[in-house]
Each structure stands twice: as C-alpha cells, then as structure tokens.
Amino acid sequence: MSATATKRKRRKLAKRWACDNCGVSVGRIGGEKVELPESWTSDRDGTFCLLCRRERAAQAALDAAPEDCGLEERAKLRRSAVIEFEVRRRPGHGDGEIARTCRSSVAAVAAARRRLKIPKPH
Numbered sequence: 611m612s613a614t615a616t617k618r619k620r621r622k623l624a625k626r627w628a629c630d631n632c633g634v635s636v637g638r639i640g641g642e643k644v645e646l647p648e649s650w651t652s653d654r655d656g657t658f659c660l661l662c663r664r665e666r667a668a669q670a671a672l673d674a675a676p677e678d679c680g681l682e683e684r685a686k687l688r689r690s691a692v693i694e695f696e697v698r699r700r701p702g703h704g705d706g707e708i709a710r711t712c713r714s715s716v717a718a719v720a721a722a723r724r725r726l727k728i729p730k731p732h
C-alpha cells in the first residue's frame with residue numbers, strides 16, 4: 611500500500627460498522643450500505659467509535675507516562691489527552707463547545723490549542 615494514497619479522507623461503505631473495542635455497531639435496518647460515521651475511524655488498527663477513540667487517545671498518553679507517575683498526575687494526563695484529541699478532531703469548533711464535550715474548562719481547551727499550535731476559529 612502506498613503511503614501517500616491513504617492520507618486523504620475517503621468514506622468507506624459497509625452494511626454495518628462495528629467498533630472493534632466495545633462492539634457497538636451502526637447500520638441501516640434495510641441492509642443498504644452506509645458510510646463510516648463521521649466520528650468513527652477505520653484503518654489498519656481497526657474500527658473504533660468516538661468513545662473508544664477518545665479512550666485510546668487517553669490510553670496512549672498514559673502509556674507514554676513515566677511508571678512512577680502518581681494517580682493525580684495520570685488523571686491530569688488523561689484529561690488533557692482527551693481535550694487534545696477533541697481539538698484535533700474538530701479544530702473549527704469553539705473552545706466553549708469543546709470544553710463542554712470534554713466536561714472541561716475553556717482555559718484547559720485554550721491551553722491544549724497552544725500546545726498543539728492549532729489556532730482558535732474566528
């Protein structure tokens with residue numbers, strides 16, 4: 611598989627999409643093919659729903675954390691990983707909206723944007 615061809619987002623069709631992690635699935639009752647839901651991903655790692663994508667982003671941050679990282683520190687890492695995930699996923703959404711999605715604060719979202727160098731939408 612060429613590395614350049616996969617970058618562009620192409621919606622794939624399937625009769626049913628099932629999350630490899632939690633097993634939730636989407637599809638039409640009639641069985642006609644549907645596009646992968648906007649918020650899902652499907653690549654060589656598998657197919658994941660939005661909740662599991664968030665969870666995987668959080669888990670990746672925790673995996674990268676040092677072993678001696680305390681509980682509080684890990685909870686913080688997890689929260690910021692989810693915020694960063696949402697900022698990357700929907701950079702055009704306002705900070706307040708992303709904060710609500712992540713049950714976080716506008717300040718935390720703004721800080722994540724600065725870390726990611728993703729400017730605020732106008």
Ligand SMILES: [Zn+2]
Nearest residue numbers: 629632659662
């Ligand atoms: Zn899932």
